[in-house]
Amino acid sequence: xxxxxxxxxxxxxxxxxxxxxxxxxxxxxxxxxxxxxxxxxxxxxxxxxxxxxxxxxxxxxxxxxxxxxxxxxxxxxxxxxxxxxxxxxxxxxxxxxxxxxxxxxxxxxxxxxxxxxxxxxxxxxxxxxxxxxxxxxxxxxxxxxxxxxxxxxxxxxxxxxxxxxxxxxxxxxxxxxxxxxxxxxxxxxxxxxxxxxxxxxxxxxxxxxxxxxxxxxxxxxxxxxxxxxxxxxxxxxxxxxxxxxxxxxxxxxxxxxxxxxxxxxxxxxxxxxx
Amino acid sequence: xxxxxxxxxxxxxxxxxxxxxxxxxxxxxxxxxxxxxxxxxxxxxxxxxxxxxxxxxxxxxxxxxxxxxxxxxxxxxxxxxxxxxxxxxxxxxxxxxxxxxxxxxxxxxxxxxxxxxxxxxxxxxxxxxxxxxxxxxxxxxxxxxxxxxxxxxxxxxxxxxxxxxxxxxxxxxxxxxxxxxxxxxxxxxxxxxxxxxxxxxxxxxxxxxxxxxxxxxxxxxxxxxxxxxxxxxxxxxxxxxxxxxxxxxxxxxxxxxxxxxxxxxxxxxxxxxxxxxxxxxxxxxxxxxxxxxxxxxxxxxxxxxxxxxxxxxxxxxxxxxxxxxxxxxxxxxxxxxxxxxxxxxxxxxxxxxxxxxxxxxxxxxxxxxxxxxxxxxxxxxxxxxxxxxxxxxxxxxxxxxxxxxxxxxxxxxxxxxxxxxxxxxx
Numbered sequence: 001x002x003x004x005x006x007x008x009x010x011x012x013x014x015x016x017x018x019x020x021x022x023x024x025x026x027x028x029x030x031x032x033x034x035x036x037x038x039x040x041x042x043x044x045x046x047x048x049x050x051x052x053x054x055x056x057x058x059x060x061x062x063x064x065x066x067x068x069x070x071x072x073x074x075x076x077x078x079x080x081x082x083x084x085x086x087x088x089x090x091x092x093x094x095x096x097x098x099x100x101x102x103x104x105x106x107x108x109x110x111x112x113x114x115x116x117x118x119x120x121x122x123x124x125x126x127x128x129x130x131x132x133x134x135x136x137x138x139x140x141x142x143x144x145x146x147x148x149x150x151x152x153x154x155x156x157x158x159x160x161x162x163x164x165x166x167x168x169x170x171x172x173x174x175x176x177x178x179x180x181x182x183x184x185x186x187x188x189x190x191x192x193x194x195x196x197x198x199x200x201x202x203x204x205x206x207x208x209x210x211x212x213x214x215x216x217x218x219x220x221x222x223x224x225x226x227x228x229x230x231x232x233x234x235x236x237x238x239x240x241x242x243x244x245x246x247x248x249x250x251x252x253x254x255x256x257x258x259x260x261x262x263x264x265x266x267x268x269x270x271x272x273x274x
Numbered sequence: 275x276x277x278x279x280x281x282x283x284x285x286x287x288x289x290x291x292x293x294x295x296x297x298x299x300x301x302x303x304x305x306x307x308x309x310x311x312x313x314x315x316x317x318x319x320x321x322x323x324x325x326x327x328x329x330x331x332x333x334x335x336x337x338x339x340x341x342x343x344x345x346x347x348x349x350x351x352x353x354x355x356x357x358x359x360x361x362x363x364x365x366x367x368x369x370x371x372x373x374x375x376x377x378x379x380x381x382x383x384x385x386x387x388x389x390x391x392x393x394x395x396x397x398x399x400x401x402x403x404x405x406x407x408x409x410x411x412x413x414x415x416x417x418x419x420x421x422x423x424x425x426x427x428x429x430x431x432x433x434x435x436x437x438x439x440x441x442x443x444x445x446x447x448x449x450x451x452x453x454x455x456x457x458x459x460x461x462x463x464x465x466x467x468x469x470x471x472x473x474x475x476x477x478x479x480x481x482x483x484x485x486x487x488x489x490x491x492x493x494x495x496x497x498x499x500x501x502x503x504x505x506x507x508x509x510x511x512x513x514x515x516x517x518x519x520x521x522x523x524x525x526x527x528x529x530x531x532x533x534x535x536x537x538x539x540x541x542x543x544x545x546x547x548x549x550x551x552x553x554x555x556x557x558x559x560x561x562x563x564x565x566x567x568x569x570x571x572x573x574x575x576x577x578x579x580x581x582x583x584x585x586x587x588x589x590x591x592x593x594x595x596x597x598x599x600x601x602x603x604x605x606x607x608x609x610x611x612x613x614x615x616x617x618x619x620x621x622x623x624x625x626x627x628x629x630x631x632x633x634x635x636x637x638x639x640x641x642x643x644x645x646x647x648x649x650x651x652x653x654x655x656x657x658x659x660x661x662x663x664x665x666x667x668x669x670x671x672x673x674x675x676x677x678x679x680x681x682x683x684x685x686x687x688x689x690x691x692x693x694x695x696x697x698x699x700x
Contacts, residue, residue, distance in 0.1 A: 070665035071620040084496070087535070092469040095617045096581025097536040097573045154372070169445035171415045178369065242620075243575045 025053045026248050030064020030077035031157050032181045033200040034237050037104060037268045038077055044264060045255045054252060058181075061157030068240060069093060074249050076240040079106065079157030079200070080164075096243040102236040103256050105271040106200050107221030108161055109233075110210040111186060113193045118142040120211035120218035123232055126166050129196065132173025137194065149176035150185050150197035158182065161235050162198055200270070226271045237270065378408040379468045379699035388688040397688070403427055404695075405467055409434070416440050418449075433487065433512075451505075452491040454512065457483060458503030458529045459542045461569035461587050462611075471615055471658050473672055473693045476629035478609025482565055482591045485513035490524070501540070504528030509546045509563060514595055521549045525563060539570035548593060550603040561604045565591030580617030587611055590635075606635040621662040629654050641684035650679040668697045 028038050035058040042054035059067075064076035065086045071093075082100060090098045110126060112118060118141055121129075128134040129147055138144040151172050152159040163169065179185050182199030189195040190207050211218035212232050225231035245253050255261050262272035341349070381404045390396030409422040422434040436455045441448040456464045462475050463483040474480065489512075492505025508518075509525030525546025532540060544565035549558045569587040576582065590608035595601045611629035618624065632651040640647025654677070660670035672693045678686050 071662070072665070084533070091573055091583070092465075094581045094620075095573055095583035095615050095623065096575045154369075164445060169415075169443065243581055246578070 024051055024248065025055065026075065026252050027073045028054060028056045028075040028077060028239075028252075029059060029067045029073040030075075030240075031061045031079040031237070032058040033079045033106065033156075033158055034077040034104075037237070037265060037270060040264045040268055041252070041256050041261055044260065045252055048255075049251070052248060052251075060153065060155035061160070062155040065240060068098070068242060074241070075252075078238045078240055079235065080160045081236075081238070082240055090242060094242045099241045099244050101239045101241070101245070101253055101257075102273050103239050103253070104237040104262075104265045105226055105234055105273055106237050107226040107231050107234045107271070108158060108165075108198060108200065109221045110196060110198045110212075111189045111207045112196050112210055113189055114206075114208050115193050116142055116208060118210070119208070120213050122213040123166055126212075127168065127170075130162070130167055130172055130176065131170055132175060143194075145194045148192050148195040149173060150188050150192075150195055151176040151178050152182070152185065152199070153178045153180060158199055161233075165233060165235075223266070223271050234271075236273070373414055374410065374412045376408070376410055377700060379405065379697055380407075381405040381467070381473070381695055381697045383473065383696075384694045386692045388690050390687045390689055404473070407433065407468075415446075416442060431512075447496045449494045450491065451494065454487060454489045455492065456486050457488055457507065457527050457544075458492055458494075458505060459483060459527050459544060459565065460529065460567045460589060461539075461571060461585065468697060468699050471613070471623065471625040471660060471670070472627055472656055472674075473670070473695055476587075476609070476611035476627065477631035477652060477654060478589050478607075478611065478629065479587075481607065481609070481631060481633065482589050482594050483511075484595050485511040487512045489519075490527075492527075499532050499534055501531040501533060502528070503531075507546075509548060511595060514601075521547060521560060523547050523560070531569075536574070537570070537572045539568070542567035542569070542589075544591065548601075548603075550593075550601060552603055561593050563591075563593040565589055577616065580619055580623075582617070583613075583615045585613045585615075602633070605633070607631070607633050608635055623660050625656075625658045625660075627654075627656045627658075629656075639679045639681045641680065641682045644683055644685050646678045646680045646684040646686070652679070653677045666699055668699070670695050670697070 028042070035056060038054075038056045042056050046052055046054055061076075061078040061080055064073060064078055065082060067073040068076040069086070069089050078100075082098065087098055090096075110121070116137065118137060121140060125134065125140050129140070130149060130151070132149075134140060135147055136144060137147055149172070151162075154160075163172065177188070179188060179197075185197035185199050186207055189197045196210075209221060211220045213219075214230070214232055219225045219231045221231050221233070226234040239253060239256070241249065257274060259274075262274050265272045383402050383404050384400070385402065386399045387397045403426050406425040407422060408425065409420065412419045416439065418436070418438040418440070420434055420436040420438070422432075424431050424433050432454065434453070434455055436451050436453040438449050438451040440446040441450070458464065460479065460483070462470070462479045463486045467475075475483075475486075479486075488507040488509065490505050490507030492503055492507075495502045505527055506524040507527055509523075510519060523546060525544060527542075527544045527546075529540050529542045532538060542565070544563070546563045547560040548563045550561055551558045567587065567589040569585075571583065571585040574582040574584070588608070588610040590606070592606045593601070593603055594605070594607060609629065609631035611627055613625060613627040615623055615625040630651065630653045634649035637649055639650045654674055656672060656674040658670055658672040660668055662668050670693075672691075672695070674691045674693075676687075676689050676691075680686050
């Protein structure tokens with residue numbers, strides 16, 4: 001009986017073990033902030049490597065990291081650092097510590113309508129606005145009009161960044177309307193003269209970007225200020241992997257970090273890490 | 275759409291002309307017939323603006339008016355705005371629902387154990403449902419509610435019922451939990467059974483942390499790479515056969531851990547008492563119930579096949595409740611395990627575990643005839659192969675070979691165990 005049992009056991013093992021990933025295809029999923037950037041990288045990379053296929057989709061940082069846990073993506077794009085719980089799940093599932101690679105920098109930008117008189121706010125003022133404690137533009141030097149808040153969905157890394165960095169972990173005012181992507185936030189603020197929203201710097205076209213005041217000075221989310229750290233709301237944009245980069249995945253990440261890849265970062269409107 | 279707008283235009287033009295001619299009189303108009311429907315004589319059915327009016331004889335010809343681009347855009351914008359409002363409303367509803375999360379898993383098994391001795395006694399071949407968990411978690415910024423039940427053929431039992439307060443301003447890094455929850459002790463005890471490679475926890479954990487849960491209150495805190503969880507518990511666990519504490523004292527249980535990504539671990543402590551009576555006691559006596567433990571987990575990425583993890587834990591304690599509510603009062607015991615898991619690609623893994631448990635430190639091995647003593651050390655070697663079918667289904671085959679210390683004429687029981695398990699999780 002022992003032999004029979006052991007044979008069954010080995011047969012089961014042999015039946016289920018040899019499965020390998022589809023070679024030549026790298027899937028990239030996650031942060032909406034990073035989708036355009038990753039698509040540009042993918043296009044340039046595939047031109048150089050015609051046999052390779054890079055598939056890029058958005059969905060939000062949380063979605064990308066969940067896909068990484070489920071084995072449905074090779075790279076998770078995330079505009080925030082991985083959470084401890086996510087890291088633990090990855091370790092439990094794949095028995096390896098996940099790797100995070102900072103591939104670009106972003107200045108989280110607050111947008112207001114072009115007609116808004118307000119040009120700059122402190123982080124504290126932004127906090128009060130998004131907590132709902134400041135409800136009128138008049139309180140921060142603008143018109144006597146109610147502030148209309150726009151926010152991202154909680155699966156977004158930008159949402160988490162603003163919640164942690166600006167709101168100090170507190171929750172957004174319940175009046176804040178959640179929108180599915182940064183482009184939707186920009187569009188809403190462009191239409192609503194009393195609106196305020198936030199997102200990646202790359203999307204801030206056609207509306208006014210707020211400067212952030214630090215002491216007497218106000219800093220725009222420019223490349224120089226983000227790189228120098230003067231702009232207080234800058235963050236890294238990450239690629240997360242289940243393990244160390246290898247093979248096709250490594251080749252793609254190496255390209256993103258190369259001079260050519262980092263030039264694309266600048267073209268798209270973000271800031272290089274190298 | 276264009277046809278509809280033209281029809282509306284015609285309708286409004288005709289109505290306007292009719293009104294101009296006879297302002298006090300409502301014009302009777304026939305109702306438009308549906309395809310296949312007989313046309314009925316009209317009555318005073320004038321309140322149907324969507325029904326196109328047939329051209330009347332001698333009526334002036336109305337030129338076809340098509341809406342301008344601006345009109346069409348405005349109409350479309352209104353439509354989009356209406357959809358946006360509906361979308362916002364739906365999202366508001368969904369955002370509340372998003373805070374409530376249901377999860378769960380089922381572990382269904384086939385197990386085969388050899389007859390324990392050469393007479394053919396003992397052993398089994400059986401199907402079973404080991405765990406059928408359903409968990410509801412509702413999380414807000416300041417609070418979390420968690421309820422988990424276990425529905426198996428033997429009945430439905432409560433596993434967890436926790437109420438947690440996230441201390442404001444700590445970004446959920448500091449929390450207070452009350453209710454029925456897992457003891458914050460060691461690694462394998464608090465680990466979810468759905469994440470574990472082997473069907474059951476190692477023998478030392480099963481004996482020194484039976485049921486892994488208890489009623490109490492605990493504080494969880496994190497600071498950089500350090501983690502602390504410490505709490506006050508009844509101490510008897512949920513499998514002790516009683517739902518009430520049997521003494522007024524509380525057991526203090528805690529774990530101080532670190533997490534440096536590729537290596538994590540910690541030390542655990544437990545101190546408390548429980549009332550009980552040994553055969554030599556006249557009255558019940560408060561016996562010390564204590565444990566100390568250390569655990570370490572390391573994750574490597576050196577083999578090209580996939581990740582490798584090495585996990586180990588040591589626990590020593592006095593007074594413990596083993597299976598079948600048997601309480602070993604004032605008995606010192608210890609055990610440890612070492613587990614090596616190798617991932618093969620994304621969906622497969624193999625693991626080997628060696629675990630050792632001495633139910634009574636310092637007691638020499640005993641035997642009763644051909645059977646070894648109940649307190650003899652048992653060492654178990656186990657091998658597991660597992661495969662993930664997508665994200666929801668895991669299948670594993672495990673073979674475990676326990677070896678009981680024997681003396682004199684005693685024989686190691688033939689208690690090797692094969693377990694084939696399917697785990698579905700959502």
